[in-house]
Amino acid sequence: MRGFFFSENMKLADLISENYNLILMLPRFGIPLGFGDKSVADICKNNNIPVDFFLLVCNIYSFDNFIPDKMLISSIDMNFLLPYLLASHRYYKEERIPHIENHLQHLIEKSEAKYGKILLQFFNEYKEEVNEHFRHEEEQVFPHLEALQKGNSDNSYRIRTFVPEHSNIEDKLSDLTRIICKYFPGNILPNESIELIFDILQLSDDLEKHKLIEEKILVPYVVFLERRFR
Amino acid sequence: MSRKLKVLIVEPSSIIVEGLLKILNGTELFHILPSLPDVQHLQERLSVSHPDILILNPTLLFPTKRIPIFSFLNENPQIAVVALIYQYVEAKVLSAYHGVIDIRENPGQIAPILLEAQAILREAVPSSDSYELSDRETEVLICLAKGLISKEIADKLNISVHTVNSHRKNITRKTGIKSIAGLAVYAMLHNLTDK
Numbered sequence: 001m002r003g004f005f006f007s008e009n010m011k012l013a014d015l016i017s018e019n020y021n022l023i024l025m026l027p028r029f030g031i032p033l034g035f036g037d038k039s040v041a042d043i044c045k046n047n048n049i050p051v052d053f054f055l056l057v058c059n060i061y062s063f064d065n066f067i068p069d070k071m072l073i074s075s076i077d078m079n080f081l082l083p084y085l086l087a088s089h090r091y092y093k094e095e096r097i098p099h100i101e102n103h104l105q106h107l108i109e110k111s112e113a114k115y116g117k118i119l120l121q122f123f124n125e126y127k128e129e130v131n132e133h134f135r136h137e138e139e140q141v142f143p144h145l146e147a148l149q150k151g152n153s154d155n156s157y158r159i160r161t162f163v164p165e166h167s168n169i170e171d172k173l174s175d176l177t178r179i180i181c182k183y184f185p186g187n188i189l190p191n192e193s194i195e196l197i198f199d200i201l202q203l204s205d206d207l208e209k210h211k212l213i214e215e216k217i218l219v220p221y222v223v224f225l226e227r228r229f230r
Numbered sequence: 231m232s233r234k235l236k237v238l239i240v241e242p243s244s245i246i247v248e249g250l251l252k253i254l255n256g257t258e259l260f261h262i263l264p265s266l267p268d269v270q271h272l273q274e275r276l277s278v279s280h281p282d283i284l285i286l287n288p289t290l291l292f293p294t295k296r297i298p299i300f301s302f303l304n305e306n307p308q309i310a311v312v313a314l315i316y317q318y319v320e321a322k323v324l325s326a327y328h329g330v331i332d333i334r335e336n337p338g339q340i341a342p343i344l345l346e347a348q349a350i351l352r353e354a355v356p357s358s359d360s361y362e363l364s365d366r367e368t369e370v371l372i373c374l375a376k377g378l379i380s381k382e383i384a385d386k387l388n389i390s391v392h393t394v395n396s397h398r399k400n401i402t403r404k405t406g407i408k409s410i411a412g413l414a415v416y417a418m419l420h421n422l423t424d425k
Contacts, residue, residue, distance in 0.1 A: 118418045122411050168409065175412030182406070183419045 005063050008041035008051045015040065019062040024206060028087035029054060029080070050077035057084065060216050061209050073220045078149070081217065082142055088210055089134045096203045097127060103196040107180070110188045119184070126172040133169060137162075145222055153229035159222040173204045234258075235348060238281035239265040240272060240290060241314055246333070250285065250314075250340070257341045276306060283310045283344050285331065288319050299326045310351040312344060329392070346389075350396055361404050368422065370397040374410055375417035 006015050012035050016022050026033065031047050044051040053076055059066045104123055108116035144157045177200050180193055237260045241247050247265045254260050263279050266272060269290050276284075284306075291298045303311060303326060312329040313319065324330055329347030331340055363371060366387075373383040380394045387394070402408055407416055417423045 115419060118415050122415050125411050171408040172411060175407045175409050175415075178406045179412060179415050179419070183416055 005059050005066060006040070006055055008044075008055060009039055011037055012040050012043050013037060015058060015062075019058075021206070021209075022058055022061060024091075025058060025061065028084055028091065030087075050080055052076045053078060053080050053084075056217065057213060060213055064212070066216075068216055068220075070220060070224065073217065074224050078217075078221055081221065082145060082149075085142065085214075085218065086138070088213075089138065092203070092207070092210075093131065093134060096199075096206070097130065100196065100199050100203065101127070103192055103199060106192055107184075107189055107196065111185060115184070119179070122172075122179075123176065126169065126176065129169050129172065141218070141222075145218070145225075148222065148225035148229065153226075159219055159226060162219070170204065170207070173200060173207070176200055177204075234261040235282040235344070236261050236263055236279065237283045237285060237344065238263045238275065238279065239285045239314075240267075240269060241265065241285065241287045242267045242290065246314070253337045253340055254344075259341055260344070276309070281309060283312060283348055285312050285314050285344075286327075288313045288315065288323060288327075299323065308351075310344075310347040312347045346393065350393060363401060363404060367397050367401050367404075370394060371401055371413060371417055372422050374398070374401075375414040375423055377410075 006018075012031075025031075029047065029049050031043060031049070035043050038046075040055065041051050044054050056068060056072075056076060060068070101123065104119065108120050111119075140157055141159070141162050144159070147153070177197050180200075181197055184193070186193070237254060239247055239250055239262070241250075244267075251262055251265075254262055260283075263275075263281055266275060269286075288299065291302070299311070310328040312331055313324055313327040314331050314333070315324075316333045327347075328350045329343045331343055335343070369387060370383055373386060378386065380391050380398070383394045384391045401413065405413070405416055407413055414423070
C-alpha cells in the first residue's frame, strides 16, 4: 500500500511487537487474541474488517508523522469508522475511566476527608467534561457522518464547527498525575498511587491518539463527503 | 526609591527618541542614558552602563532568529525589557517582554509601564532559581482557586492584568498544573484556601 508503514502482508503479531499499544485496537475492531501467525489481511478478512481501514488506524496510532492524503481517505472503505469510534468511546467511558475512578476511590477513602473530597470533585469535573465531549460527538458529529454515508445531506451541521482539540480535558488529566505524584500526601497507598499514575498516563496517551484519528480520518473524510453533496 | 532607574532607549527614529526623552525626563524618576539607533553595539553598552530598563523596538532584533528576545533575556536577567511598538507584533513575541509601550500610548502611562516592567522583573528574578511560589503568586493562586478571573484579580490586588497573567504563567511553570480546577486542588492541599 502507498506510503503505509504497516502493510497487509505483515503478521499482526509483528505489528504488535513493533507497537504494543496496538493491542488496545483489537477489541475495538472485535479481533480476539490468539490470532497466531496470521497476516493482517487474513485476520481482517476473517473478522469482516476492511483491511485498508485497519491499517490506516494502526499507522496513525503508531507513526505520528503519518498523514493520510485526501486521495487515500476518499478511496478507503470507511464503513468501520463509526463502529470503531463508538467502540473507542465505550472503552474510555465504560472501562478506563471507571478503572481509574476505582483506584482513585481507594486513595480517597484512605486520605483525610477534605483532601479526598476535593480530589473527587476534581475528577468528577474531568469526567463530566470528557463525557460532554463524547456526547457532543455522538449526538452531533456521528449522526452527521452516518447520514452522509447513507447519502443524506439535508443535515445543516458542518464538520468545520467541530474541533477534536480538547486541550482543557487533557490539561486536567496531566494535572491529575502531577497532583497525585507531587502534592498528594505520599504515604497513602503508595503502590496503588503509582499504578494509578501509570493508568492515567496511559489513558492520556491513548486519548491523544484518539484525537489524531479524529483529526486525520474523521474530519477529512466528512469534509470529503460534504463536498460530494454540494 | 533610593536612586533613579537607568533607562536605555534603542530606537532608530530620533523623533520618537526625543519624544520619549521629553516625557520621561518630565517624571524625574529615570536617568536616561544616551540612546542607540540599533542593536549593533548594544552588548558593549550594556556591559558599561548597566541600565535597569531597556526600551527596545522589537523589529531591531536580528530577524532571522525566530525569537531572539528570549535568549537576550536569559543573558541579561537583570534588565527589564520593554517593547516599543508602532505596529502589529506577534503576541507570542510580545509576551516575552516585561512590558509594552505602544506608540499611541497616553504619555502619562509610559512611566507606570516602565515601573511595572521593573516590578515584574524584580519578582521574577528570585523565582528563576526557586520552585517555591512567591507571596504574590500565592495571593494570585488563592484568587484563582476562588474562581476569580484575571481582570477581577487585577482589581483586587491592584495590579495590571498583564502582571496577573505573568504570575499565572509562573505558577503553572513552577507547579506544572495548568487547569484552574487543578490549581484549586493544589491550593486546598497546601491549606491556602481557608485563609
